[in-house]
Amino acid sequence: MTDTVVSVTTKKDWSTDQEVRWCPGCGDYGILLAVQTLMPELGLKPENTVFVSGIGCSSRFPYYMNTYGIHGIHGRAPAIATGIAVARPDLDVWVVTGDGDALSIGGNHLIHALRRNVNLTILLFNNRIYGLTKGQYSPTSELGKVTKSTPMGSIDHPFSPLALALGAEAGFVARTHDLDRKHMMETLRAAHAHRGTSFVEILQNCNVFNEGAYDEVTGRKARGEMMIDLRHGEPIVFGENGHAGVVMGADGHLRIVEVAEVGLEVILKHDAHRADPSLAFALARLSADDPATATQRWTPTPFGVFRDVDRPDYGAMLGEQLAKASAKMGPGDLAGLLRSAGTWQIT
């Protein structure tokens, strides 16, 4: 999709008459607004668009989009969406999921959708908590997190959704957050333009059960020094006047340095199209929890497109096989099929 597409719809065409039932102040409102605003810009048609979700707060999303949609079962949205996308490559299929839905009960479906490269755009709303079940820790909750199910603090080690996606061979991996609609729309636009599975982690606040989950990174005061804006082809610098940057040490680890001390030329240049995902993986780990201390200590965190690499998508490859089989064997002939193992006549 390019910016030259003429909008045939407005935001209103993408909204339903359903009362939105998220808690007042939930980060999901901002994401919904961004998506509903983006759809007309992408020149898409509601009838050719399908939103699929699992279970959780985020999974109510399809009810508010005036498209085709399935509110599925816990964790299974990528599987259901795979059926839709593989059956109908003409459709634009989106998956809306959360950290519990996608990474815990549905972890298997997520990694296999990414591996297969089914043509889906997956939006993972990561609020690091189970909201719909009223506040248990999730697979992305930090160690030591005190919740109803972890009164003495979580001893369950979290993982990074982006590192997981990259490990599962995802071709498109990005991160954005619920407080910056412009960045969100820019990221989703890039995700949608990518053919195959696009995976976007959206950091999202749960003001009821995990208030301020990302304040230290995306909060208005923190943002300037804590968010690293990844731009393809540009040096990875951040902070006021780009004073800080990311370098790769001799040991292969990424480090944050003062640009003035090392010089801009040694700062890592971001390459989202690199075939080898190891650098994207290192960036995804740049702000991971410190396993030794068992607590979250935020460090500057990258946002934007980590990886954007093309490879054939599953539905297209299956379509090619179908076409090849038809070309070779002719269109299916049922009477012929029943005779294909040899027959005999009895008179």
Next chain:
Amino acid sequence: MTDTAERKSAPETLSRVVVRFAGDSGDGMQLVGDRFTSASAMFGNDLSTFPDYPAEIRAPAGTVNGVSSFQVQISDHDITTPGDAPSVLIAMNPAALKADLGRLEQGGLLIVNRDAFGERDLAKVGYVTNPLDDDSLANYRVVEVPMTSLTVQAATELGVKPRDAERSKNFFALGMISWLFSRPREFTLDWIAARFADELVRASNAAAFNAGYHFGETTELFDHPFQVESAHMPAGEYTNITGNVALAWGLVAAGQLAKLPVFLGSYPITPASDILHELSKAKHFGVRTVQAEDEIAAAGMALGAAFAGHLGVTTTSGPGLALKSETISLGVSLELPMIIVDVQRGGPSTGLPTKTEAADLNIAMFGRHGEAPLPIVAAYSPSHCFHAAIEAARIALKYRTPVILLSDGYIANGSEPWLLPDVDALPDISVPFQTEMNHVDPDGTDEYWAYLRDPETLARPWAIPGTPGLMHRIGGLEKEDGSGDINYTPANHDKMTHLRASKIAGIAHDIPSAEVVGDADAAVCILGWGSTWAAIFAAVQRIRSRGEKVAWAHLTNINPLPANLGELLRGFDTVIVPELNLGQLCRIVRSEYLIDARSVSKVQGLPFTSAELEQAVAAAKGVQQ
């Protein structure tokens, strides 16, 4: 089989014979059994087969656990079972002898591979003395043939290494049996020539086959060959078909008849995987298959494809059906057409993965959370799997519901000759998609109501993505009657629960009535379902040929039951329900109709024999046999 003092060259004619090939898992018994079957089919015999193999791909060689057998009955008349007891047993080693001797009829012909009866081979299966040398086989006609050494001799002449040559000994056995039963040799030789790409393997197998055939002809170990004349079967074109292939072809046919592309989501599981394999070859029919990451995903993909307008199918066996349960419940709630195939095997858990059982009726009926009824169709024979698949699709599409189609390991792997149906005479099962708004709002706005039901079938409309104006969201949350919007109100949930139940119950009027086979005035009626059909058929034939009376009704639609079934069953003094489980259908008919139906159970991983069912009928009459 009778002994004759003099050797005769003319074949003796038998009306039927049961042959069982038994050997190690790696001996190729399934292959030669299958070839003997094909040759017999081409010859025009009626036949029925029973592959019986272990769960392990290669259990330790020479052990009883590793024995793989293939039983086939060939006949000059209409038969339905692979036979209760073989009259000929080919035992390739002591393990095979030990495992299968008990099945051989008294006085039956036992052909053993003498070369495989060394001391170590005997010790492996616990034979203290060689059964070929003591009198333990006195009740059988034993023919000892050094099959391994004769095979090696024949093949090494062509330059095949002895170790490789040995592997052709199954073809030696096939050659011998082909002569013994007067099967034309060319058919098998042509097949060998076409099947094996490696020249030496091809030559070795052909040499072994010919050596076995000539061995039968020239030695005096067998008095004379036998002949089983072709059966007087209805005229027409036949093929030999297994249940899994028939089921896969039935799904292909259903797609054509419904004018919908078929989408299969499946995870490999014994004994259902062959359906996945077969459908994966049907790409030129537009059939899409995805080997999913797990059983749950397979069901989810099928349901997603159904939402998108395809004929969504998922195939599995018992353990997989358990995993799919939540997704099937979602299918019940979404009211989308979907077919779930369960090729049953011995359970619970991994149970007897390669053996048959029909104990998944309970999970098919009741294995979902909430009130989640769905239609159940059960195939009864290998070829019936074709028609059962079409029937399952018809119901799924017409009523927008998941349908469970039950098969089992016995009919899935067993084969029979199939009079090919006229494809032009198969039913049109297509249903229209919704393309227009179907409701007017009080303020005059046209709307699409996703749950506005057809008053007759109670099916909801099926509007697929890509249809302008009919965008809608559906999910697992309770929906408002009509609009399909989320609705949690008590009265609405009560109404929707009853509507979903009524929709399924109403299908009773859209399926064939139950019919009595045999004597309507008999005291005992056998109520069967699924693969017990074959043994019941044979038992009923035998009982009635003695001039005794018995009635039989066989169900292919198990939920809902045919509308007339209660009345039919009440017409008999005694109803017996033979099942390869502990009485699952029996419990349903007892509770449904308040009749004193009696269960006849077998859970040995094996089908009923017809003799067992004859005894069950006799017992039900209170007569000692």
